[in-house]
Amino acid sequence: MIKVGIVGGTGYTGVELLRILAVHPEVTVNCITSRSEAGMPVADMYPNLRGHYDLAFSEPEADVLKACDLVFFATPHGVCMRMVPELMAAGVRVVDLSADFRLKDLDVWANWYGMPHESAEWADKAVYGLPEVARGAIREAQLVANPGCYPTAVQLGFLPLLENELVDPARLIADAKSGASGAGRQGKIGMLHGEVGESFKAYGASGHRHLPEIRQGLAGAAGTDVGVTFVPHLIPMIRGIEATLYAELKNPADFDRLQNLFEARFKDEPFVDVMPFGSHPETRSVRGANQCRMALHRQEQSNIVIVSSVIDNLVKGAAGQAVQNMNIMFGLKETLGLEAPALLP
Amino acid sequence: MIKVGIVGGTGYTGVELLRILAVHPEVTVNCITSRSEAGMPVADMYPNLRGHYDLAFSEPEADVLKACDLVFFATPHGVCMRMVPELMAAGVRVVDLSADFRLKDLDVWANWYGMPHESAEWADKAVYGLPEVARGAIREAQLVANPGCYPTAVQLGFLPLLENELVDPARLIADAKSGASGAGRQGKIGMLHGEVGESFKAYGASGHRHLPEIRQGLAGAAGTDVGVTFVPHLIPMIRGIEATLYAELKNPADFDRLQNLFEARFKDEPFVDVMPFGSHPETRSVRGANQCRMALHRQEQSNIVIVSSVIDNLVKGAAGQAVQNMNIMFGLKETLGLEAPALLP
Amino acid sequence: MIKVGIVGGTGYTGVELLRILAVHPEVTVNCITSRSEAGMPVADMYPNLRGHYDLAFSEPEADVLKACDLVFFATPHGVCMRMVPELMAAGVRVVDLSADFRLKDLDVWANWYGMPHESAEWADKAVYGLPEVARGAIREAQLVANPGCYPTAVQLGFLPLLENELVDPARLIADAKSGASGAGRQGKIGMLHGEVGESFKAYGASGHRHLPEIRQGLAGAAGTDVGVTFVPHLIPMIRGIEATLYAELKNPADFDRLQNLFEARFKDEPFVDVMPFGSHPETRSVRGANQCRMALHRQEQSNIVIVSSVIDNLVKGAAGQAVQNMNIMFGLKETLGLEAPALLP
Amino acid sequence: MIKVGIVGGTGYTGVELLRILAVHPEVTVNCITSRSEAGMPVADMYPNLRGHYDLAFSEPEADVLKACDLVFFATPHGVCMRMVPELMAAGVRVVDLSADFRLKDLDVWANWYGMPHESAEWADKAVYGLPEVARGAIREAQLVANPGCYPTAVQLGFLPLLENELVDPARLIADAKSGASGAGRQGKIGMLHGEVGESFKAYGASGHRHLPEIRQGLAGAAGTDVGVTFVPHLIPMIRGIEATLYAELKNPADFDRLQNLFEARFKDEPFVDVMPFGSHPETRSVRGANQCRMALHRQEQSNIVIVSSVIDNLVKGAAGQAVQNMNIMFGLKETLGLEAPALLP
Structure with missing residues (x-):
């Protein structure tokens, strides 16, 4: 059994990790930390877990985390980069669901996240954990940077076009939409049901933190810099991302x-x-x-490729992909614990 | 492996059975029938099942069904009662998710369902499949009448009060609320998103088909006739029932x-x-x-017991309870295939 | 033109007052106060008001408020009772949308609102502003206590039964459900879209602040003490209350x-x-x-009267009823500014 | 008073016309027709209109319609084009909310709407009723083709860019999203709450009937043919369209x-x-x-202009714009009956 720790477990990605790991046959969750809720049973905060976990939130303590085989970070940015060196030194493997290790250019990182990066060494060594691109490296990695939700949906949809150099890399557009759980579980007025329900809007249209991550990933696929416009939108629902991607085919044939x-x-x-x-x-x-589902479209007489790509932002866009990465890192069957069909309707 | 057939698989209970059975380790789904959609792959109608089933909907044929160990009926009322005698004769076991075998008084049945009952013999032999009340009989049953969604939530909440004769059986009130999936998957104007969304209403307040089923079940628990008022309501959401139950305690102590x-x-x-x-x-x-979760309340100086009881109408209120019944009937671990925590958020 | 001031305008009842008053032909809004947002144009916070108001939020200043003919309080409890004496002395009329003056028994008030009441004089003089009960008194009142949202829906539905002594006043049940805007516009985790959406629950089932208000109003109608059980629920939508009321008819005929x-x-x-x-x-x-719509039901062989009563919690349950009260107080046509049909779908 | 008739009043645009006209001071609704619901009071189908209209749906009769000053068609395509010649001959003015007279190229019309056009004469004479482009012509028109919902949001957002020739007209992208009321009020399974709720998807991505209408309108603004990619999406809400528009600035300065x-x-x-x-x-x-609200965005180092444009599909996208057109046609103040602020929250 893989001994797992979760740092920062009170948010939506935390409870989603617990939900998935509850039925994972090769994992035992040793600890889940939360400074603010230390002592509270996880099932008191998340009643769907009643009967599944006896665990309570605990203070994050290095010794306990170092006794784990793998630690998931489901924290705001800035936390993991400070704790990682000690865990790495102790031989613990880490999947970081936050943004700390997603960008290779640390100036860009500092610019978007508003603080200097504190672990250049591990930013360099971290593997960007999109299994469809980097499965081999993930297998060997000690530190995996789990991709953002939008970047997962957007990159997967553009990949075949860019890898095969079929489209103009300077003219990529990603119009993406997300359910409200993507904003996390904090008491922000703008995310109240009374504000989000029965309404739709763009946000971050002048620039969003996932833009440089998308740009980096697509440049990797294209083998060249890309020009990508990315506009996220807020859907009055809880889970799910849809990205409609537009690219100009070089050769309509x-x-x-x-x-x-x-x-x-x-x-x-x-x-x-x-x-x-x-x-x-x-x-x-x-x-x-833990699924990305996509389809292609063409409008008459047009050389624009349209790709519609959907994921659950909390699963393939966060906790599910993290477990997929864990499975790869530990040589397990990649689909272990991730086999159940989606809940429809 | 238990060979399972599903009759009437295009509705929400049909797809929910498929979703649950996809990860059930002891079941193989042999056939799923639909007259209207015969030939269509189930995964074309329900894309969440892509990769999980190769099966297509087929015409309901007696020979195919008779080769099954168990047949689930997920049909409108009136279908199962006509097909059951032949299947019973062939030794097939049946869990009927429709209302055909839920009521013991066939005059009452005929009155509420608007047609004469055609299988008095099996109405008599059928076991009402609420495991918390009739586990032993379910184990031996050849025909199980799977309870309705509202009756499951309401009965479980009232059971301890009535079984122990603590409350006035003549003054029971069940104010119940359901998501829209309870109305099934038919093109009714009243169930459009434009009609159901952002609105709330009572319906069937003068009388609903689940009322006699609730009355029969509660009378069984109380050992006497009961007076129960049952008002269902429509919630602008997809899954879930909440029933708030009111009963008058005989002795406030x-x-x-x-x-x-x-x-x-x-x-x-x-x-x-x-x-x-x-x-x-x-x-x-x-x-x-597949869970019913409940809690008790008392208001100051009041002798009214308040019970709030919740289920997923498609799971503990339909397909999940049907699989639970199947597990009991076949001597499997009762929780097999039903272990995953709820999806929250 | 009636010069109106609004104290505490950043919440949902504040913006709703502005929405309604924007088309009221006899009103001009002189000021709208908010300590936290002073200086911000109301249309920046509520873009639906762009083009309708040039007004900005201002600090609450006594002089400005005293220059108004009428002041609406859309504040949390505890604010209005402190400011009212000065406004009353200045001859200003007040409609208080908060709970400060709804209860006549100030011990009960203190118990439910967790602070002593500070204006016994005006609590005594205040008129409970349910026009269908107290139109005459409202006309003459200097201070009107605008009823709570649930109490409006519940009282209107029970009134004819109690006024005519047709039902057992000791056995009243009000199962009520509200959209999320009833909880106001504050950054509470429990009111996030991710928490409220696609879910339904009871809350305050052991006791809610609207219970004593309902009890007081129903006792007034019945001319005797009443026993009422009141359970509120949270609907995954924004606006609207439905109350299903149960009462036992003394004489089924x-x-x-x-x-x-x-x-x-x-x-x-x-x-x-x-x-x-x-x-x-x-x-x-x-x-x-600004409408309450209701209907009656009876289930077969039952002596329980069922009333389903609906309102918009922000309109007939708050701002609309406040404007209705204003119209009455100033001798205007009662429907002025309140004529538009509901928005359906 | 303008005597108004409405043909095809049972759908969402019909009830929305009634809602708006209920408070219009210069209009009286003489008749509202529906073959299927003839005889039913409109307030029985739409209880929000109780107390506002005594009118019942009636069979569409030429004599009654010819006695009107203005007839709104809120019918499926193919109806208005057959009735228009007779009404035109009788001097009645018409605002057609259907698609019959929106396209000037009748081959294109026939291709997208699957039937030959039957009134070439009036297709030629009809004025496309986007007041922001054609106010003068609308004033004189006998027949106004009310724009589609998506085309209204998309055209208004692109207009200034194209009229001033600032962007590449061959590379326009309109990623648009609509609430479910845009699909009308018919019993389609795909529009059930259980199908639309808590989900998001593109639809018509390979081609949608509003595409040629958008293309025609934008070509008019640009003075040249345009290349536009238009992908609509379905939002799990009732009302509202957001269109995110992308265009490439010729000169980034x-x-x-x-x-x-x-x-x-x-x-x-x-x-x-x-x-x-x-x-x-x-x-x-x-x-x-009846409002279109929009804003501009630019992402760093990009020459893509981003415009986000929102409307209520049933108001500025249908019934409200129709009333605006009526006001213009009859020389009334353009905002008459359309002054109320939006309902927020």
């Missing part, structure tokens, strides 16, 4: 082979599903499941 | 022992969770899970 | 005349609509409108 | 003057509101109001 290309690219991927050409993936088709 | 009594009554029940006195169960705490 | 009785009771009321017997009022049918 | 340009373009428009640069319009800020 390539439209005929796109579907095959996408299917071939993800043929062996257990968690990416390419639907038939012209399908419309629904976020509910992946609710609660 | 009994308030002190109610919590212990409820906990003792359900101590060995894997799917009933009595929360601490004064808690407020949320429907989301059971979303997707 | 009275069922035949209930509909006429209700229609007669509210015949001249512009904002109470009795639907045909057996109807199911929807909260959306009153969304944004 | 023009970014500095865009805000002024937009503000100047719409300075005298009562129903278009340009928010400060970098704002995020919310659909709820226009709920129930």
Whole structure:
């Protein structure tokens, strides 16, 4: 059994990790930390876990975490980068669900996250944990930076186009929409039901922290810098991201082979599903499941490739992908604990 | 492996059975029937099942069903009662999720369902499948009538009070609320998102088909006729039932022992969770899970016992309870395939 | 033109007052106060008011308020009772949307609101502003206590039964449900979209501040003490309250005349609509409108009267009723500014 | 008083016309037709109209309609084009909320709507009723084609860019999202609450009927053919459209003057509101109001102009704009009956 610790467990990614790990046959959760809620049984905060865990939140203590085989960080940015060196030194492996190790350019990181980065060494060594791109490196990694939710949906949809240099890399547009759980579980007025319900809006349209992460990932796939416009939106629902991607095909004749290309690219991927050409993936088709589902579209006489890509932001966009990374790191079957179908309706 | 057939698989209870059975280790789904959609792969109608089933909907054929160990009926009322005699004769076991075999008084049945009952023999032999009341009989049953969603939530909450004769059986009130999936998956204007969203209303307040089922079940628990007022309401959400139950305590001093009594009554029940006195169960705490969660309340100087009871109408209120019944019937661990925590948030 | 001031304008009742008064032909809003947002244009906080108001939030200053003809308090409890004496002395009239002057028994008030009451004189003189009960007194009042949202829906539905002594006053049950805007606009985790959406629960089931207010109002109607059980619930939507009321008819034969009785009771009321017997009022049918809509039900062989009563908690349950009271106090047409139909769908 | 008739009043645009006209001081609704519901009082179908209308749905009869000054068609496509010639001959003015007269190229119309057009004469004479573009022509028109909902939001946002030739007209992208009321009020399974709630998806991504309408309108503004990609999405809410528009600025230096340009373009428009640069319009800020609200954005180092534009699809996207057109046609104040602020929250 893999002994797991979770740092920062009171948020939505924390409870989602617990939900997934509750039925994972090779994992035991040793501790889950929260400074603010230390002492409170997790099942008191999250009654869906009643009967599944006896665990209570605890203060984050280095000794306890060092006794784990793997520690998940489900913390705000800035926490993991301070604790990682000590855990690395102790030989613990870490999957960081926060943003601390996602960007390789630490000036860019400091600029977007408003603080200097404090662990250049591990920022360099960290593996960006998108299994569909970096499975081999993840297997060997001691520190995996779990991708952001939007970047997961956006990168997976653009990958085959950029890897095969089929589209103009300077003209990428990602119009993305997310449910409210993506904003986390903090008492912000703007995220009240009375504010979010029955309304829809763009946010961060002039710049969002996931933009440099997307840009870095797409540049890696393209082998060149990319120009990408990314606009996130808030959907009046809880879970789910849909990203509609627009790219300009260099050669319109390539439209005929796109579907095959996408299917071939993800043929062996257990968690990416390419639907038939012209399908419309629904976020509910992946609710609660570690799955990215996508489909391609073309409008008449147009050379714009349209890709619609959906994930559950808390699963393939966070906790599920983290468990997928753990499975890879520990040589387990990659789908272990992640087999259940999405909850529909 | 238990060979399972599902009759009438295009509705929400059908897809929910498939979702649950997809991860059940002792079941293989042999067929799923739908006259209207015969030939369509189930995963085309329900994309959450892509990768989980190769099965297509088929015409309901007696030979195929008779080759099953167990057949679930997820049909409108009137279908199962016509097919059951042939299946019974063939030795197949049946869990009927429709209303055909829930009422013992067939005049009452005919009155509420608007047609004569066609299988008095099996109406008599059928076991009403509320495991918390009839586990032993379910184990031996060839035909199990799976309880309705509202009756499950309402009966479980009233049971300890009536079984112990603590309350006035003539003055029971059940104010119940359900998400929209309870109305099924048919193109009714009244169930459009534009009609149901952002609104709340009572319906069936002058009489609802679940009323006689509730009355029969409570009378069984009380050992006497009961007077129960039952008003269902429609919540602008998809899954979940909350029932707030009101009963008049004969002896107000009994308030002190109610919590212990409820906990003792359900101590060995894997799917009933009595929360601490004064808690407020949320429907989301059971979303997707085969669970009934309840709590007790008292208002100052009052002799009214208040019970709030929640279930997922599609799981403990339908498909999950059906699988629980199957597990009991086949001597499996009762929780098999039903272990995953609810999806929260 | 009536010069109006609003104290505490940043919450949902504040913006709702502004929305309604924007089209009221006899009112000009002189000031709207908020300590925390002083200086911010109201239209920056509430973009629906762009183009309708040039006003900015201001510090609450006695001189400015004293220059108003009428001041609405849309504040938390405890604020109005401290400011009222000075305003009363200056001859200003006040409609208090908070709870400060709703209860006549100040010990009960202190007990439920956790502080001593500081204005016994005005608590005594204040008129409880339910126009359907106290229109004459409201006309003459200098200080009107605007009723709570739940109490409005519950009292209106029970009134004809109690005024005519048709039901057992000791056995009243009010099962009420509200949209999330009733909790106000504060950054509470429990009111996040991620917490409220797609879920339903009871809350305050062991006791809620509206209970003594309901008890006081119903006792007034009955001419005797009443026993009432009141359980509020949270609906995953923004606006609307539905209350399902249960009362035991003393003489079942009275069922035949209930509909006429209700229609007669509210015949001249512009904002109470009795639907045909057996109807199911929807909260959306009153969304944004100053309306209470109700209907009666009976279940077979039962002597329980069921009343379903709906209002928009922010309108007839708060700001709309406050404007209705203002119209009465100033001798205007009672419906002025309140004529628009509800927003449906 | 303008005598108004409404043909096809049972859908959401029909009830919305009634809601708006109920408070319009210069209009009396003479008749509202529905073949299927003839005889039913409109307030029985739409209880929000109880007390506002005594009218019942009636069979559409030419004589009654010809006695009107203005007839609104709120019908499926194909109806208005057959009835228009007779009404035109009788001197009646018509605002058609259906798609019959929106496209000038009748081959394109026939192709998208699957039937030949039957009134080429009036298709030619009809004025496309976007007041911000064609106010003068609308004033004189006998037949006004009320724009589609998406085309209204998309055109208004692109107008200043195209009219001033600031962007590449071949590379326009409109990623648009709509609430479920846009699909109308018909019993389609795909629009059930159980299907639409808590989910998000693109639809019509390979081609949607509003695409040629958008293309025609934008070409008119640009004075040249345009290349526009338009992808609509379904939001789990009832009312509201948000369109995020992307266009490539020919000269990045023009970014500095865009805000002024937009503000100047719409300075005298009562129903278009340009928010400060970098704002995020919310659909709820226009709920129930005849308003288009928009804002501009730029991402660092990018030459892509981003415009976010919101409307209520049933108001500025349908019934409200129709009443605005009526006001213009009859020389009334353009804002008459359309002054109320949006319902927020």
